[in-house]
Amino acid sequence: MDVATFLRRGIADHADREAVVFENVRLTYTQVSKRANALAYGLAELGLNFQDAVAVLEDNNIPAVDAFIGLALGGFVRVPLYARNASSGHESMLSLAGCKALLVGPDHLNEVAGLIDGLPELKHVIVTDANYEDWLLDNMDQSVDVKVSESSLFAIRFTGGTTGLPKGVPATHSQFLNQVRDWFYTFPPATSADAVLHAAPITHASGSLLLPLWAVGGRNILMRQFDPTEVLIAFEKEQVSYVFLPPTAINVLTRHPEVGSRDHSHLKVLMTAAAPITEETTLRARACFGDVLFQGYGLSECFPIAMMSSNEWFASLDGSEPMRACGKPLPFVNLQIWNDHNEVLKRGEIGEIVAQCDGQMTTYWQSPQETAETLVDGWIKTGDVGRLDANGYLYVLDRKKDLIISGGFNLYPAEIENVIAAIPGVVEVAVIGAPDERWGEAPIAIVVTDDDLSSEAV
Numbered sequence: 001m002d003v004a005t006f007l008r009r010g011i012a013d014h015a016d017r018e019a020v021v022f023e024n025v026r027l028t029y030t031q032v033s034k035r036a037n038a039l040a041y042g043l044a045e046l047g048l049n050f051q052d053a054v055a056v057l058e059d060n061n062i063p064a065v066d067a068f069i070g071l072a073l074g075g076f077v078r079v080p081l082y083a084r085n086a087s088s089g090h091e092s093m094l095s096l097a098g099c100k101a102l103l104v105g106p107d108h109l110n111e112v113a114g115l116i117d118g119l120p121e122l123k124h125v126i127v128t129d130a131n132y133e134d135w136l137l138d139n140m141d142q143s144v145d146v147k148v149s150e151s152s153l154f155a156i157r158f159t160g161g162t163t164g165l166p167k168g169v170p171a172t173h174s175q176f177l178n179q180v181r182d183w184f185y186t187f188p189p190a191t192s193a194d195a196v197l198h199a200a201p202i203t204h205a206s207g208s209l210l211l212p213l214w215a216v217g218g219r220n221i222l223m224r225q226f227d228p229t230e231v232l233i234a235f236e237k238e239q240v241s242y243v244f245l246p247p248t249a250i251n252v253l254t255r256h257p258e259v260g261s262r263d264h265s266h267l268k269v270l271m272t273a274a275a276p277i278t279e280e281t282t283l284r285a286r287a288c289f290g291d292v293l294f295q296g297y298g299l300s301e302c303f304p305i306a307m308m309s310s311n312e313w314f315a316s317l318d319g320s321e322p323m324r325a326c327g328k329p330l331p332f333v334n335l336q337i338w339n340d341h342n343e344v345l346k347r348g349e350i351g352e353i354v355a356q357c358d359g360q361m362t363t364y365w366q367s368p369q370e371t372a373e374t375l376v377d378g379w380i381k382t383g384d385v386g387r388l389d390a391n392g393y394l395y396v397l398d399r400k401k402d403l404i405i406s407g408g409f410n411l412y413p414a415e416i417e418n419v420i421a422a423i424p425g426v427v428e429v430a431v432i433g434a435p436d437e438r439w440g441e442a443p444i445a446i447v448v449t450d451d452d453l454s455s456e457a458v
Contacts (some may be wrong), residue, residue, distance in 0.1 A: 002173035003072040004148040006211060007036075007307075016218035017192065021238065022062050029217075032069060036141035039066045040074025040146075046124050048100050050075040050146060051153055057081040057108045058091065060198050060222040063128035066136075068202060068210065071142040078155040080203035083108060085166075091115045092165050094122060096365060097156045103128060150174035154295040156365055157203075167366030170301045179303050179359035182332050183208045184305045187242070187294065188268045194219035194241035199223045199231050199249070205273055205296075206244040215241070228253045232262040239266040245275035251427065254284040267292050273304075276396065278421035278429075279323050286314065296453040297326040297396060302360040302380035305333055305353075306394045317391050325393035328387075333357045334379075337388055342376060344435050350397065353386040354379040355379050370381075376409075404433035404443050418441055425450045 002015055011033045017028040027035075035381050043054065049344030054076045071078045079097045081090050092114050094102065103125040104112060109127055116125055126132060153174045161314060171179070183205075184190075190250045196213045198220060200206040210220055221238050222384035223230060234240055245253065250272055250324050273296040285293055291310035296368040298304035315322050329335040334356040337345045360380050364371045386396045398413050413431035422427045428448040435442075 001177055002150050002152060003144070003154055003176060003211070004075070004173070006177065007069055007072060007214065010214040010217070010254075011429070013292070017018055017217045018067050019214070019221050020062070020220050020222065022060070022065075023224075025062060027062070032065060034140050035062070035066050036073055036137055036256075037143040038136040039070035039416075040076070040144040041142035042117075042122075042135055042290070043070075043074060043076065043101060044144065046101070048076065048124075049078055052100040053077040053079050053097045053176070055079040055081050055094055055097070055102045055136070056203075057083065057102065057112065058128065059083060059103070059105060059107070059224045061128075061224060062222075063103065063105065063132065064202060066128075068207065072154060073146070074144050075148045075152060075297035077153045080155070081112075082158075082203060082284070084112075085110055087115060089166060091118070092390060093158050093168070094119055096158075096166075096168055100124065137276055148173060150442065157300050167370055169178075169238045169361045170363065170365050171359070171361070175359045175361075177211070178332075178357075180208050180329050182359065183296070183304050184212045185330060186309055187212075188205065188272075190216045190218055190241070190369045191337045194268070195219040195221050195238050196211055196221065196242040197231065197238065197240040198244075199226045199234075200244055200246060205271075209242055209244060209271075222374075228256045229258065230260050232256060232264070232297045235264040235267060236262045240264075241266055242269045242271070243267070244271040244273070246274045247281060248271055248275070248428070250277065250285050251281045254281065254288050255427075259288050269294055271371065272372070274295060276326075278416070278417065280426075281420050282313070282323060286310070289408050294356050297394065299380075300361075300380055301374060302355050302357055302382065304330060305335065305357065306330060310313055311394075318391060319432065320389050320391045320393050321395075322393055322396055326388075326396045327394055328392045329355075329388075329394060336392065336442065337377070337386065347388050347390055350385060350387045353382045353384045353394070353396065355382065356380065375437045401409075404431075413443065416445065420445055427452070 011029050016028055017368045018026055019032045020027045051407050053330045054071055055151050056067040079099055098121050103126050106129045151172050154171050154176045156170045158168050190212050196209045198206045213220055270292045271294045294303050295308055297306040308327040313322050335385045336354050337351040339345055339351045356379055384396050385398055388394055415429045417429045430446045431443050434444045
């Protein structure tokens with residue numbers, strides 16, 4: 001199966017149903033299809049060829065959906081740029097992926113304007129303003145019929161670049177669909193009455209919820225940026241069933257003064273991942289929203305790896321601490337814990353998490369050395385330190401490079417953060433290692449308290 005075929009089936013089955021909602025704009029599946037086909041046709045008319053890379057720098061909005069769907073239908077390779085990146089990050093991604101065109105929102109044009117002349121392969125910069133709408137309108141009666149296969153490239157997503165310049169992770173159409181399938185596997189089934197709220201960027205984890213709702217004729221509700229008040233309003237107004245939010249956003253949401261007065265009774269899944277969530281935030285979220293919490297774990301190179309529902313998260317089991325786990329390995333995942341010599345450790349022992357899944361990468365884009373370091377005998381080395389307990393719960397203790405060795409003892413910042421976060425009045429905490437004459441390294445905690453937050457910040 002390829003994404004283009006998947007999308008066309010949804011369009012045919014749900015033509016007149018509402019597909020996408022953004023602010024005051026509400027589009028049916030047919031209307032979304034017309035815009036997406038117009039974009040794909042227009043790019044081909046500009047001279048772009050099958051499998052050419054097209055970068056996208058947008059917040060969540062209608063043009064972002066145009067790109068998500070239109071580039072797949074046209075057989076182009078989507079390269080999402082991340083709004084929070086510095087210009088150097090954009091330049092690296094555009095250059096490494098060899099992008100032939102860039103779709104950029106007017107609010108982000110200044111971030112890339114100075115880079116364009118230095119990227120000879122970049123032939124077209126399309127600003128998604130009023131002229132873009134006129135361009136689409138000119139092509140609105142056109143359609144594309146490109147033969148896309150499972151092995152065609154769907155996207156090149158870049159890692160966050162926390163350890164240097166970002167690395168490209170290419171995904172074929174079948175790899176992406178496998179990722180989406182596994183991501184949704186443990187969730188309650190979606191129906192045509194359901195809606196997913198994208199309050200986090202669809203370039204990241206939230207985008208993996210787009211296609212499952214598309215398949216059943218549900219609605220995708222887009223929010224330009226996370227706003228806790230608007231999220232709570234959307235839960236009520238749009239009868240939202242599914243939402244992905246990172247832990248920091250959940251923390252803010254549960255502290256909102258209206259969280260107890262807004263209707264969120266349609267919520268089936270409040271999904272979190274991308275960073276550790278503290279026990280204090282988890283308990284508060286459960287008190288606010290009920291047993292709809294799901295936690296997942298994965299990375300761009302191997303996604304998804306683990307998941308757990310509320311029943312598993314709040315279970316009481318001998319030998320397990322589910323509140324400190326990140327999930328259980330999914331049925332389609334092989335998972336092991338390795339030592340520094342790539343040897344498999346026993347359950348309960350601490351080492352590097354390595355995994356195999358259907359959607360895992362086969363290479364970093366044009367980076368053979370980095371590929372060889374990460375992909376070993378078919379296993380993805382995550383760079384995360386963790387352990388697997390007797391009941392199958394996976395615990396991520398920290399990034400391998402974040403380990404603090406103090407006086408010969410291994411200290412994991414995430415574990416210290418969990419303890420500090422449980423102190424009343426602590427809103428956020430980050431623990432880092434600092435040089436220490438006596439201990440070699442010592443942990444330092446940077447803490448945000450209730451007193452530090454103004455009403456405007458919340």
